[in-house]
Amino acid sequence: MxxxxxxxxxxxxxxxxxxxxxxxxxxxxxxxxxxxxxxxxxxxxxxxxxxxxxxxxxxxxxxxxxxxxxxxxxxxxxxxxxxxxxxxxxxxxxxxxxxxxxxxxxxxxxxxxxxxxxxxxxxNQRLMPPHLKAKEILQSGKMGKVLSFRTSFGHGGPEGWSIDGRDSWFFRKEDAIMGAMGDLGVHKSDLIRWMLDDEVAEVAAFVSTLHKAGTDVDDNATCVLRMKSGIIGTLVASWTYYKGGDNSTILWCENGAMHIGTHPVDQVIVQLRDGTVEKYQVGAMATNEKQVSxxxxxxxxxxxxxxxxxxxSGEEGLKSLAVILAAFESQDSKKVVSLS
Structure with a gap:
């Protein structure tokens, strides 16, 4: 071939x-x-x-x-x-x-x-082993209906990752347009849509530049999302998690809670209401410091x-991007923004 x-x-x-x-x-x-x-x-x-x-x-x-x-x-x-x-x-x-x-x-x-x-x-968050395992558990039905969630992605900023360090295009608004939300937030909007098999219906957001000097792109955002099914949760993106990056998601469900990426060894932890705890070691998520495929x-x-x-696909990418664009609109308008 x-x-x-x-x-x-x-x-x-x-x-x-x-x-x-x-x-x-x-x-x-x-x-x-x-x-x-x-x-x-x-x-x-x-x-x-x-x-x-x-x-x-x-x-x-x-x-x-x-x-x-x-x-x-x-x-x-x-x-x-x-x-x-x-x-x-x-x-x-x-x-x-x-x-x-x-x-x-x-x-x-x-x-x-x-x-x-x-x-x-x-x-790439869809393909990380802990996320694949979490979706498999959700689809098994053992957690029951998802009621709420928290999903977060933060690290110390692109200066520690980019080949150009602090001079990176990530900090230039004309090249980047958006900061932590375009870099990390869109990963989590995509992840939560895919993991829940659900679409975001409404977004309310605070998006700010809190600490990165000399740039006007966002370095922090906290968003409240309401999914079409009614599930409510938060999405956080940050470039100021200077000690201890975070790429974790917690789902609170009818039958218990699922913690994804919260523990260095047990990447998925299921805590059921009957007291049962299940721990899964399925492989790490890629980080800036430790690359896995x-x-x-x-x-x-x-x-x-x-x-x-x-x-x-491009259509999937657009749906995840739309959530981030709605967050910026919410920040500007100080209103809850509905996605069509």
Missing amino acids: RKIKVAIVGCGSISKKRHIPEYAANPNVELVGFCDLILGRAEGYAQEHGGRAYTSYEEMLKAEKPDAVSVCTPNVLHAPYAIAAANAGAHVLVEKPMATNEEDALAMIEAARKNGVFLMVGQ SGIMDAFVESIITNTPPSI
């Missing part, structure tokens, strides 16, 4: 830690092109993995004619680069948030549809090989 030719645009930390090594480990992939405005970064990967280095995205698409492209650029470039790739006939994997507004997201979905290619969004690149490649639309 011919290998899938994959090109990467944006050679920062997410490419370095996830996309490139996960593609390189996949026997069905040939990395053919790396594009970055800083040529040296792209050249380093080309020397290591083969393929060619570019500073021009259009030139790379034209010269390499890739089967698939990973878009790992600043947020504001996700839409134009994804659309250009689709128009060049390439399947697209775009980092989250898929876009910075609904109009761009819809244009990306339409470009993929028009060109007969797949559009997948890198919402996200599963995203393998799922994307599998979609292409089997010609099966990805489950984390």
Whole structure:
């Protein structure tokens, strides 16, 4: 079988830690092109993995004619680069948030549809082993109906992760548009929609810049969500969890509570009302400090090989983005925002 030719645009930390090594480990992939405005970064990967280095995205698409492209650029470039790739006939994997507004997201979905290619969004929380286990337990029915939840994602900020440190695009509003909510909050809006098999109906939010000096992107947000089923919960995103990052979810259900990602060894803990406690060790979640495979690149490649639309589609990415956009609207209007 011919290998899938994959090109990467944006050679920062997410490419370095996830996309490139996960593609390189996949026997069905040939990395053919790396594009970055800083040529040296792209050249380093080309020397290591083969393929060619570019500073021009259009030139790379034209010269390499890739089967698939990973878009790992600043947020504001996700839409134009994804659309250009689709128009060049390439399947697209775009980092989250898929876009910075609904109009761009819809244009990306339409470009993929028009060109007969797949559009997948890198919402990797769905594929983390503790989250897969938690969903399996929910679907077994043993917890009964979910009544409320708390889901949180926080760390010390992108300066500890980004290849550019404190000079990262993450802190420049014209490049990022949104801060902790686009970086972490959208992961949790996607997770809770998927885990509960439910959609967010209403959002009330406080979104602020509390501590990151010299930037006007948000570094903290606390949101109250009401799901269509009536479930009420909170979603928190933070770039100021300076000691002890958090990627945890607690579900309070009719028959007890489920704690996900709250314990370093027992990644899922079920506490039933009859006193029973079940502990599951199913594998850790990836963190900035400790990388484990996200599963995203393998799922994307599998979609292409089997010609099966990805489950984390552009439409799914848009629904998760809409929650974050509603949170900003709630902050601005000081009102509860309904999602249509």
